[in-house]
Amino acid sequence: MIILNKIISFYYREYKLNLSGFQDILTNIIFFFVSIFIFIFSIGPDKEKISTLSIGIVWTLLLLSSTLSLRKFYQDDFENGSLLIMHLNGFSFGFIAILKTFSHFLFVQVPFLLSIPIACIILNIANDKIIYLVASFAVGSLTLSCLGSISSSMNLMNQRNFLLGSVIVMIFSIPIIIFSVSIINIEESFNSLISILFGILLIVFAINPWASGLCLKLSIENN
Amino acid sequence: MKFLVNPSKFNELADYIFKPVLILSILLFALGLLFSFYLSPDDYQQGSTVRIMYVHVPSAWLALLTYAIMTLYSIAALAFRIPFGFIFNTAVAPIGAVFTLICVISGSLWGKPMWGTWWVWDARLTSVAILFIIYLIIIFMNLSIENRNVREKVVAIFILVGSVNLPIVKFSVDWWNTLHQPATISKLSKPSIDPSMMTPLIIMTLAFISIGLSIAILRIKTEIISRKSNLG
Amino acid sequence: MILVKDLSIERSNKKIFENINLAVGSGKIILLKGKNGSGKTTLLKAMLNLIEPSAGAIYWKGKLLKKNLYNFFNNVTYIADKTSSLGKLSVQENINIWKRIFLSNISDSQIENILSTLKLDTYLFQKVNSLSFGEIKKLEFLRLILENKKIWILDEPLSNLDSESIEVLGQTFEDHRSKEGSIIFSSHQKSEINVSEEILL
């Protein structure tokens, strides 16, 4: 199928783009760990205080680190015109948004997913909680990527303050934070909480192609 | 009903009804203040601090009402290509933001005597604060995107996405509140209000509606004129 | 092929241009001339169905363009005034990416001699952002051959190109025309590329 080859070539290009500049992904992870250290230094080294706050620290820092790479979402491809070339290559704008969301999930969120266990060891979170944290972040991170796609496509034409994009992602990620942190604190209702998170993911995933697609079309039209 | 959709019709009606609505709102406000301070009794439990409710509750209703109307206009503007929707959005967003701000401030003022602190992470206060931030984002977006064509459509899309997320935020904050600390005001039952306290509430709500309406008329007219004059 | 019937476009109630008539038949090279901001790019974008015209319509093979967009995109190469090659990667990597994206079956030897005619073969393993802007623009033209589609739409191809590369470009236009392809490009400079039709905006 031609479409399949085109999708593979799309991800080949993303892979080349993201992994050639290996330091982009590493900088995200380093930002994540350095901010953990800063939290530890600010709270103080005693184990008791850290362990109560640790889950919240990990989740907020993951959220902040994933809003760091919003610019890389559409901005660069929009400026050098390859977004239009992808469209002319046969992808509708909504489809480009889905592909971009998965590529952001793959190249930004998955490294975070892998670095969570290390962060948990540093913050001495109990081992059985690590699995909950990884599970809740796996669902939550895809939602964050969808939100990132929506907010960065909205901010393509707004050169003045690009921070607005991160604010949008943070505001809409409040439910995700609430439910995923409560997953770890209340163990017994795990599967009902994870399905709430999954519900939110479905809603945002369904909205993403329409919202981002329309914003991309508008930006390319009026560029 | 054409005036809801067509700018020039709106202008005609606006000139016609602006003066009476303004006078009505001043009258209603005077009456409302009179009622809420002198003619309505203290609450059996909170004493006179309950009077803040006469500002807090109407502003909350108005904040949500403005957002709902903005959502309707965004749908109309995007799906049915009615440009008046964009005019309405840019004009009315600050009004909604002011109402939410009044609601948040009066909420925390009310919290001081009742819960002992200026800010309580109560479910309703938190979700209204988030609504306020969403209003701010709408206003900032209106200011920061230069190209008018893109700006109005992107703002409309953001309002729609915000409107889907608002119930989720409201609902998850309620739910989080029962985890964090039990709901100090039980959220399920509608507060049973004694009739003597209901009248000032209704009057104040009408006063708020008419004030909001008159400001909205002014802002929409200026927005229409500004669109006609500079073609940027 | 592409038929533009009395097209007029209005942007935030400002008239860009009014009832333009244009036919891009096969084997024809059309030049859009006009000062900056006279709507050349807008017309090209309208032909790619990116902009809603306020009046008139565009037809592709007799049918409305909006209706069979997918088929149209299969036959069109569009080169904007921006260069879409990735600065961080080398020329060779960019070419590999393009070959995969456009599923092009051009043999490597063919690419070799095109690069040598464009005098880019010495930079094969250098990073693209170490090249000059003119060279990057010439690299962009490689896409024309890689995609080998019927219709070429180019936006300001001649800007900051030296006379010698303009001559090479004119040559490629001629080859494409002889193979029944059609080209439409916009430019504000005078140039000696022979053109079958000139339209002033």
Place this chain on the structure above:
Amino acid sequence: MSLRFQRLLLILLTLAIILSAVLLILYNTRENVSYFYTPSEIDKSNITINKIIRIGGFVENDSFNKISSSSFKFRITDEKKSIVVTFNGILPDLFREGQGAVIEGAFVDKNIFNATNVFAKHDENYMPASIKEDLKDTGYWNKKYK
């Protein structure tokens, strides 16, 4: 299939996904919304010693006595069972006998509950003070507004 039909299909698909997501969320939150126990529920569920839980109920009348400036002893009841509660800290100013309250803490031993913090539950009837006076005279006060 024609473009228009494809577009319609996508719209229906999106609406279906959103609908199922909303149902999923509503279904799952119904289960564990009631989060704190009433005194009578305590016996049924096997609450172990010093497991942090929350109890909601009414402060039993004339069960409230002040041991020192900041430590108190009172009983929480829901007309079926009452629990002895010890608490040291500042009570919220709405905390009174006969008034609803939610306490958070743990059982120190079989039937003494040591609360870490107390939340005065403001019951939501707004009623003028004057009516409260004449209701009290008629002795109708407690039953109706318990």
